Amino acid sequence: MHDVLQREREIFDLGLTWRHRFSELGPAFYTPLSPMAVRDPYWVARSQSMARELGLEEDWWRSQAALEAFSGSRPLAGSMPLATVYSGHQFGVWAGQLGDGRAILLGEVEAPDGRSIELQFKGSGLTPYSRMGDGRAVLRSSIREFLCSEAMHALGIPTTRALCVTGSDQPVRRETIETAAVVTRTAPSFIRFGHFEHFSHGKHPDELRVLTDYVIDRFYPECRHAANPAAALLAAVTSRTASLLADWQAIGFCHGVMNTDNMSILGLTIDYGPFQFMDGFDPNHICNHSDTSGRYAYKRQPQVAYWNLFALGQALLPLIGEPEDAMAALEPYKALFPAELDQRMAAKLGFAQASEGTRSLVGEILALMATERTDYSIFWRRWARHVAGEPADVVRELFLDHGAIDRCLLQFRELATYEGRHPYDGSLALASSPSIVLRNHLAEQAIALANQKDFSMVQQLLQVLGKPFEEHAEYATWAGFPPDWASSIQISCSS
Incomplete structure (x- = not known):
């Protein structure tokens, strides 16, 4: 001893x-x-x-x-x-x-x-x-x-x-x-939104100011010289959060527990409890089986993020002063998030700039994918390969309704040639849709081996996931369709 x-x-x-x-x-x-x-x-x-x-x-x-x-x-x-x-x-x-x-x-x-x-x-x-x-x-x-x-x-x-x-x-x-x-x-x-909520709800204005000054001086120094530094901080966090949510939605990532205490003041993905990269595309997908109401379903994530920002705004209100100033700091989210998402989805199509045409095409594709529960990551990677020069069959064979996907492919070609204003870029598409993501079944297989003191798959996954936009021939099955049993995996808040 x-x-x-x-x-x-x-x-x-x-x-x-x-x-x-x-x-x-x-x-x-x-x-x-x-x-x-x-x-x-x-x-x-x-x-x-x-x-x-x-x-x-x-x-x-x-x-x-x-x-x-x-x-x-x-x-x-x-x-x-x-x-x-x-x-x-x-x-x-x-x-x-x-x-x-x-x-x-x-x-x-x-x-x-x-x-x-x-x-x-x-x-x-x-x-x-x-x-x-x-x-x-x-x-x-x-x-x-x-x-x-x-x-x-x-x-x-x-x-x-x-x-x-x-x-x-x-x-x-x-x-x-x-x-x-x-x-x-x-x-x-x-530091999370919840840090600010703690001192605001607890009626500790001095500590709230100390925390806000600390975050501004360390991470958002440009806000210090604003007429209302606390409102400027809220606006800056709003911008970062809008960008983060666009990243999540574009990659098909579901967080699972978007509580305010799981929201980073720096706009980082934080607290990986229940999470999932979607397999078959379903806008209503819930990755956390503890979320019985579907509050954190994939399609609701952007709205929940705004709700959480509103809670942060309430927490900062003693420093901001007027509710109108807090709402003004939050308002840009409503335009920033869709604009950021449009840009990312246009890049997945292969276009450097978003437009009405890219928005329309993405909408058609996602609607078709939702109908057929098309694998989200595999579709976008194959689409990128097609944009980079492979035959359209790599995309078409993912669908039962060939007529519907053919209309999307035609719409893409028309968009790409329309008055020469929308040239497409295969390398951009490939750099926007990874060949591999951490699917639940891959994590489950690595965990099963780890429980037997075999950590080889954990280390191999780390190496492959570290280069997600490259093709990994040795691990091609990891980039393929999930096995049937993957749909029965349940991830909860118990961790």
């Missing part, structure tokens, strides 16, 4: 340069505490891409000390672990105080390029904000978050990222007994 306690007091030094600006906000914003170690940890996966961004050596992980540090049993030199407090609306209902129930912020690391990157453990044990939870994450959800956050980064979609996952045979009870894991997540900041 003495050896264990002694080891826990020893620190592990990666040679990182740390800062702790969030902790300078004051004790109202967090609780300092140390991670709780998991039993007999082992490595599950590591992202060398993320490690390089942090300035780590290729073999940074090879020591036992590193394994212990990234599973919570040995302090990282320079870190100052803490859990932050926030509140939020969950499934549209005010939930009151929430907070980092199983996450611990270690601090900011100065990257070689000068950026500050926060490191956070997820699944590192109880915090004062765990409520009825145990503070742990399970291997299943940790692998999903690790792979998806790195995959989203490779797709060019703003997201938190992940450095590594460690596992343990320590049991964790969810819907069944599972095993524990710790994900090391990274982001410029993990």
Whole structure:
């Protein structure tokens, strides 16, 4: 026992340069505490891409000390672990105080390029904000978050990222007994809409101002000189959120739990609980089987994002002043989101600019896809291959109604030649529709192997998903149609 306690007091030094600006906000914003170690940890996966961004050596992980540090049993030199407090609306209902129930912020690391990157453990044990939870994450959800956050980064979609996952045979009870894991997540900041809601709803105007000033000065300095900095911040977050939602919709990504405490103030994809890249296209698709009302269905995501922004506007109202100013900051979303989505969908068609013609064609295609439940990712990749020169049959064979898809192909050709104003670009189409995404069945297969201590598929998926717009002949089946059993996979909030 003495050896264990002694080891826990020893620190592990990666040679990182740390800062702790969030902790300078004051004790109202967090609780300092140390991670709780998991039993007999082992490595599950590591992202060398993320490690390089942090300035780590290729073999940074090879020591036992590193394994212990990234599973919570040995302090990282320079870190100052803490859990932050926030509140939020969950499934549209005010939930009151929430907070980092199983996450611990270690601090900011100065990257070689000068950026500050926060490191956070997820699944590192109880915090004062765990409520009825145990503070742990399970291997299943940790692998999903690790792979998806790195995959989203490779797709060019703003997201938190992940450095590594460690596992343990320590049991964790969810819907069944599972095993524990710790994900090391990274982001410029993990601040959420819910942080602002916490201090606004709790009638703490001084702390609300401190938090707002912190976010403006660090991440939105252009807002400082506006006539109404808080309104300018709301407008800037609105713009980033509109762009993020356009990314999600264009790639066919469903988040699953778009609560206000899961919305990043920086417009990042955050908190990968239930999520899914759609298989057969269904605008009403619900990826979270806990979402019995369908609040976070695919087609509702843009509207929910605006609802969440409205909640953020309400939280900032004590600083903004007039409700009219808050509404004016939110109003651009109604034009920004559709314009951003139009541009992304035009690119998927192969056109550099969106137009009435591209909007009409996309509408026709999506309606046909919804009728036949055409595979979303495969259709758009095949469409891109056709635009790049392959015969139209690669698209036509996806449909039963050949007449309907032929009309879409004809509409495309007419659009492409109409007065020469809409030249198309095969390379643009290929760069807008990935050959592979992290489908649920791929994650399930990797998790099944990981449960047997075989992490090979996790690492292989990480490599392939890191180059999503390339063809990977060795893993062609991963880019193919999902198996029949994939439709029975159920992902819930239990993670």
